[in-house]
Amino acid sequence: MRQKKYLLTAVLVLLMAGTALAETPETADTVQINLNVVWTLVAAILVFFMQAGFAMVEAGFTRAKNAINILMKNLMDFSVGSLAFFLVGFGLMFGQTNGLFGTTLFGMSGVEPGTDWNWTFLIFQTVFAATAATIVSGAMAERTKFVGYLAYSFFITLLIYPIFGSWAWGGLLDGGGWLENMGFLDFAGSTVVHSVGGWLALAGALVLGPRLGKYDKDGKPRAILGHNIPIAALGVFILWFGWFGFNPGSTTEGDGMIGYIAVTTNLAAAAGAVMAMATAWALLKKPDASMALNGALAGLVAITAPCDGVSPMAAILIGAVGGVLVVLSVLFFDHIVKIDDPVGAISVHGVCGAWGTISAGLFNMEYGLFYGGGFAQLGVQLVGVLAAFAWAFGLGLVMFMLISKTIGLRVSAEEELKGLDIGEHGMEAYGGFQIFSTT
Amino acid sequence: MKLIIAYIQPHKLNDVKAELTKEEVAKMSVTNSLGAGAQKGYTESYRGVKFDVNLLKKVRLEIAVNQEFVDKTVDAIIRGARTGEIGDGKIFVLPLEDCIRIRTGQRGGDAIG
Numbered sequence: 001m002r003q004k005k006y007l008l009t010a011v012l013v014l015l016m017a018g019t020a021l022a023e024t025p026e027t028a029d030t031v032q033i034n035l036n037v038v039w040t041l042v043a044a045i046l047v048f049f050m051q052a053g054f055a056m057v058e059a060g061f062t063r064a065k066n067a068i069n070i071l072m073k074n075l076m077d078f079s080v081g082s083l084a085f086f087l088v089g090f091g092l093m094f095g096q097t098n099g100l101f102g103t104t105l106f107g108m109s110g111v112e113p114g115t116d117w118n119w120t121f122l123i124f125q126t127v128f129a130a131t132a133a134t135i136v137s138g139a140m141a142e143r144t145k146f147v148g149y150l151a152y153s154f155f156i157t158l159l160i161y162p163i164f165g166s167w168a169w170g171g172l173l174d175g176g177g178w179l180e181n182m183g184f185l186d187f188a189g190s191t192v193v194h195s196v197g198g199w200l201a202l203a204g205a206l207v208l209g210p211r212l213g214k215y216d217k218d219g220k221p222r223a224i225l226g227h228n229i230p231i232a233a234l235g236v237f238i239l240w241f242g243w244f245g246f247n248p249g250s251t252t253e254g255d256g257m258i259g260y261i262a263v264t265t266n267l268a269a270a271a272g273a274v275m276a277m278a279t280a281w282a283l284l285k286k287p288d289a290s291m292a293l294n295g296a297l298a299g300l301v302a303i304t305a306p307c308d309g310v311s312p313m314a315a316i317l318i319g320a321v322g323g324v325l326v327v328l329s330v331l332f333f334d335h336i337v338k339i340d341d342p343v344g345a346i347s348v349h350g351v352c353g354a355w356g357t358i359s360a361g362l363f364n365m366e367y368g369l370f371y372g373g374g375f376a377q378l379g380v381q382l383v384g385v386l387a388a389f390a391w392a393f394g395l396g397l398v399m400f401m402l403i404s405k406t407i408g409l410r411v412s413a414e415e416e417l418k419g420l421d422i423g424e425h426g427m428e429a430y431g432g433f434q435i436f437s438t439t
Numbered sequence: 440m441k442l443i444i445a446y447i448q449p450h451k452l453n454d455v456k457a458e459l460t461k462e463e464v465a466k467m468s469v470t471n472s473l474g475a476g477a478q479k480g481y482t483e484s485y486r487g488v489k490f491d492v493n494l495l496k497k498v499r500l501e502i503a504v505n506q507e508f509v510d511k512t513v514d515a516i517i518r519g520a521r522t523g524e525i526g527d528g529k530i531f532v533l534p535l536e537d538c539i540r541i542r543t544g545q546r547g548g549d550a551i552g
Contacts, residue, residue, distance in 0.1 A: 285484075288486060290486050291487070
């Protein structure tokens with residue numbers, strides 16, 4: 001008797017489900033739209049995890065006495081950045097544009113809570129904005145006043161990143177901008193995300209000056225050893241993992257392109273790691289691990305702009321050049337310009353971001369110079385690269401100098417020697433461990 | 440009573456302990472230490488910057504012994520730690536004023552054994 005009752009209920013449920021299906025037919029289009037939402041959200045989650053990668057790379061490449069500080073900077077630039085980007089940045093970047101920046105969508109005003117595409121797009125773009133923001137913390141590590149860094153985090157995701165972003169990417173939603181109207185190619189953000197972050201890092205490191213003890217009295221660089229290379233290596237693997245969301249996710253569509261872009265992305269990263277190792281081996285006599293790790297990231301940053309429009313062989317070449325470039329650039333900034341960048345952020349993100357963007361003008365299979373497209377696309381790419389430098393570095397210099405003159409950008413010499421963990425946060429990263437260090 | 444302080448290569452610690460056990464010397468303190476000696480240093484490099492490492496990792500043994508154990512202990516340490524290469528280490532023998540076992544209050548030679 002009881003069994004019959006269950007059977008009846010089951011039949012009723014099935015019938016009801018059948019009528020529900022009949023009312024909203026699942027066409028191929030709605031399946032595709034839902035697939036796009038799912039893929040873009042999964043990619044956003046992968047890109048979010050890159051925050052952990054940045055935190056581990058930067059903590060590993062710096063000293064134990066500053067580990068909490070670098071982790072707090074990574075936590076807070078994401079958190080402050082998420083709020084600022086939701087309230088203001090997203091609207092400036094993707095709202096209806098006045099020609100220079102967007103003027104709608106602030107705090108997602110006018111977008112109904114629910115299934116609207118804009119929500120998925122917002123979270124995807126939030127993690128990109130936070131990636132640009134977090135690039136800077138490594139270059140400014142071990143000497144920056146925490147409140148000064150918080151102020152910077154707020155401004156980059158509030159204004160600096162979104163306004164430049166609107167010029168290149170605004171048209172992905174309601175906006176539009178002069179760079180994309182010129183036909184500027186930056187698929188996933190070699191320039192929009194990485195170069196902007198890298199050039200801000202350059203401005204920050206320049207205004208700050210080098211860490212105490214980085215240069216001797218003759219101006220020769222000295223080694224300041226990172227305290228945990230295994231953690232830094234884990235961070236690089238996490239970033240590489242996250243990049244499978246960063247580049248393939250930028251399709252925002254679940255189709256065959258995501259697999260292709262995953263391939264070009266991986267080839268460039270691999271070539272970057274191999275060539276950075278080879279370059280370090282040739283120039284420095286040993287395959288320096290920190291350089292090879294930077295090389296993988298250099299390949300990833302470089303392929304980010306051209307990843308959708310180049311051949312696999314070109315992807316290998318683009319990554320390989322990035323790998324060579326990053327080692328030369330690290331040595332150049334360290335030995336010649338004497339700008340102290342403990343983790344190589346300026347070289348990885350600024351320099352290789354610029355290279356990747358230019359490479360789209362050379363290797364893009366439709367418009368590239370080497371594919372019969374002439375110099376037009378290359379010219380547009382150069383305009384984008386220079387605009388990013390002028391905007392991010394110029395505005396960065398002004399902002400960091402203002403912070404320096406008002407709330408302060410650098411800790412006292414005494415605090416720097418004791419470590420920022422004690423000075424800024426009143427705690428130690430490795431309680432109970434004796435840290436044995438002579439620097 | 441003497442206090443024997445020996446600096447040895449870290450990877451020879453197990454051999455030294457085995458030799459000391461044969462001589463029935465079981466009580467010791469072992470600490471990690473950094474030191475510079477005849478071994479000089481070596482060069483490391485980090486991100487393209489070379490630097491000299493002249494403080495090398497060593498292990499420091501402290502053993503308090505009664506007079507009749509001094510030679511046996513010193514010989515055991517040498518047997519365990521000696522390779523004939525520069526860097527094998529050094530042994531210092533110091534006079535020891537007194538020794539007190541905290542649990543019982545015993546003093547001198549009784550407290551050492």
